Amino acid sequence: MDELPTQRAEGAPVIEQPDAPVVEIADAVATRSFPTALGAFGGRVLRQYSLVFLLVASFVLYSTWSKTSSVFLTGDSLRVMVAGQAVIGVLTLGILVTMVAGNFDLSVGNIAGLSYVMTATLYAKHGWGLWPGIAAGIVIGGFVGGVNGLLVTILRVDPFIITLGTASAILGFIDWYTQDQSIVTGIPSAIPNFGKDNFLGVPDIVWVLALVALAIYYLLEHTPYGRNLHAIGSNRAAARLVGIRVERSIALAFVINGLFAGLAGVLMLARAGSMTPTIPPTLALTALAGAFLGAASFKVGRLNVPGTIVALLFLAVNITGLQYAGVANWINEMFTGLSLIFAIAFAAVLSKERSVKHKTRKSA
């Protein structure tokens, strides 16, 4: 009551919820009538799981809607749908690492593109073996991430601006490196096969996505390093004064980010089967949007892996469903953008009530 909720220095301003429902309800029941307590509990559930509800609802919609049902609910279509999210999924999950620490990395899309281009070239023009090529793609990503990390920590300029710069520089490099030529042959068949095959009914690249999700979840929530990143993102000065090596942690975060972007690039090659030297320009922004949309679920306002997965699925289901319904191609980005706006607005509205409730929870 005496304090106004203070905004976080960077990132989402929304207040985190407690994750102990039992205490909540008991407290609520003790202080007010049961219907209001139930309503409060319902409000909290609504807020945490709203995107999950929407995901399920969307899924049901496209499965039952006459325009789409015949195509939507088939095994192949679902596989294609999720596989289509794999590349952006890996990028989005990777970007969580730097974002949790309060740094935006706008170059991830181009890092992936660089890895895609260079891996293909190493195979086709320099005869590299299958696994060395894959390793090279990932390491290239890590290297560029490292460059980003050094620039950010040494120059102390906003990473937003620096990565914008490196993104452009990478594009230039790609242009020079590829001489604007595509590569169609010379790529080991294992690569495009990986992009098409399934394992236990699930596309191979979706397994990769799942493993990446697990790895990043583990890193961010169950390691001291992950907790240090959260602390840095919350209050950099305070993090320093509890002994966290801030610059080192941030630089490493950029390297990790880069490694996963490199992996995404290899997956791009697997999906495409060949290399064309044009990189989609909005990959990074889509990844950022996905991460923010993910922050609208579970631990509302806090970037988290499960929320990001839900967000990715939500976008995949709806974009695919709408495309089957015959809506034009531009729906892709429009839907992503609108979902993000609605999710944040929704979370903001509910968070205002939450923050007031929290203020009364502390005892005098």
Add this chain to the structure above:
Amino acid sequence: MPAVVAGPRTALAVRGLSKTYAGHLALDSLFLQIRPGEIHALLGGNGSGKSTTIKILAGVVPADPGGELVLGDGDAIGVHDWTAAKAHAAGLRFVHQQPAVFPELSIAENLALGAAFPRAAGGRVDWRALNARTAELLERYEIRASPKTPLAALRAADRCRVAIVRALQDRDDADSGVLVLDEPTAALPDAEAQHLLAALRGYAAAGQTILYVSHRLDEVLSVADRVTVLRDGRKVDTKDAEGLSEADLIEMIVGRPLDRAFPVAPAETTDDAAMTIRGLRGGPLHGVDLTLRKGEVLGIAGLLGSGRSELLRMLFGAYGVDSGSVTLDGHDYAPSTPQAAMKADVAYVPEDRQADALLYGESVRHNLTAGQEASYFRKFLYRHRLERDDSQRSISDFLIRVVSDTQPIETLSGGNQQKVVMARWLRRRPKVLLLDEPTQGVDVGARAEIYQLIRRATEQGTSVILVVSEPEELAHASDRVAVLAGGRITAVVERPIDAHKLTELMNAAHSAVGEASP
């Protein structure tokens, strides 16, 4: 001049003011009456409703319907109609605890944002007039800075003073309206606070009505005409300040008599040195010599800018040292980073907990463990349950009032947040604990608890260096006090420590140095 003025008997009054926050009654039918030209102090512990009252008056928070506001001899206004704009139009001026000043802008711009920018032909800003007006205000309020100085270049205390000037700048001629000050001296050391209080007395004498909210009881008694105490959302009483003692006020605020505000049990200090500092130079320090005895609380007294915070930071590896030597337990101690200091079992609680200590957006648990996570990570698994157990134990050990340790830290009161920061360090049983203003912005009850925690830590072997601006508080809480002035330790005072003596030493040394400075 006639003593009785034919005017309204009330400058501002509220009747039946209530505020409910989701089932919790923060303010219960408050009746408050402020007379014209008086300084009326509003006191209360945490959760008493005094901040809520201020926010309602400012139009920032809507009150429950049914309450009424009366201004001067006007009609009663229903609170549901009250807005910030109406408050401003009615002559209410607020300087909040965190003054909303803009560090990147100059002083002149900051002041202009409170009033209006003087305009010249074509609607452009008349900078010359603005700077002249600002210079005049700065001189009147004795703030030594030029109007074009960016606010960030000023010390925190001066930024606060600019905020007050901004609020008062258009109130000088009128004597209607109320000036509401919420903890104006919180960031000001004693000398500055006295300055401000003298100024406030002057305004009140000239007819300005002032509503003054503060934790500092001695200040309240020195400046207020009447005092209202709130507890748990209700008014305890309104009394004339004359004849009241601090103990009376504390009793009203807390609801029970306290033996002392701060525990005074003298610690049995051994003469072994926990830390010796020789010739420490860097920043504002020009050769500090100091010995910290084992198990003692060593206070550091000094004026604003004397380098107390810098000294603590140097001992924690968070500020550059030019030369000098420090030994800890007989070994050389020269931390280059906070991590190195922590390895040597040294702990540091920063002055500004919001900027430097609290991890907003994180839970109480995460704030308690901050920096120690590695100890819970074994065999690639994070031991969450252990962390939870430790955090719950810390909450009970260190008197932190929370419902659950997974609560966000921002939902805690200032006092509890400070206890979390202290618990973070105390649970590690450090050898040396460096405390920078641990009771700033903390209410009386929590303040006593914090000193209790400090005393307990010294009993368990921790040696404490304590920086507190208020000489009275410092004198009560310390076993010895070293006076830092002119970049050096000029005196070390043993028990019994007299607060007035400390003030003398702080200032005397200062002027002596001023004369002798090259």
